[in-house]
Amino acid sequence: MPLARISVSQETTAEALRAISDTVYESMVTVANVPANDKFQILSRHAKGELVYPEQGFLGVNYSDNIVFIQITWNEGRSTEVKKAFYRAIADGIQAKTGLRKEDIIINLVEVQRENWSFGNGDMPFAPV
Structure with a gap:
């Protein structure tokens, strides 16, 4: 039941953005045991200066304007x-x-309890019993 938010530079091609999207989904299914067809993503392109990162680097990693932010709930x-x-x-x-x-791939996981999802109709499919 993940929701992925993927933010890239506006210079990122449609093909590259699709490859990023597909890779995130494929990794969810093959590595993290996410069910097939559970692909919910928000893809966003940003103008120069809208993706902010430390120009001096962080934790020994240096970034470029091709940085990709991936946040998965x-x-x-x-x-x-x-x-x-x-x-x-x-x-x-x-x-x-x-x-x-790889240095430009930033990934953040947000973990929630199962009842924190509604997939439509205002229903809570995984309500606690």
Whole structure:
């Protein structure tokens, strides 16, 4: 039940954005055990200066104007090992498909309880019992 928000530079091509989107979804399914067809994403392009990052770098990583921000809200409960493998699959996949640098792939997970989702009609499909 993830919701992914993917923010890129307005210079990012449609093909590259599609590859990023597909890589995030494929990594969810193959690494994080997300059900097939559970693909909810918000893709956003931003003008120069709207994606802000530390020009001096952070934690030994230096960034470029090709930075990609990926924020995923999903259910809590996945292990640290799964999360590490998930981050790696996304970074490796995006680099392989687009040529973007792994250093420019920022990923943030927001974990929520299952009852915090409604997929339409105002229904709570995973209400606590």
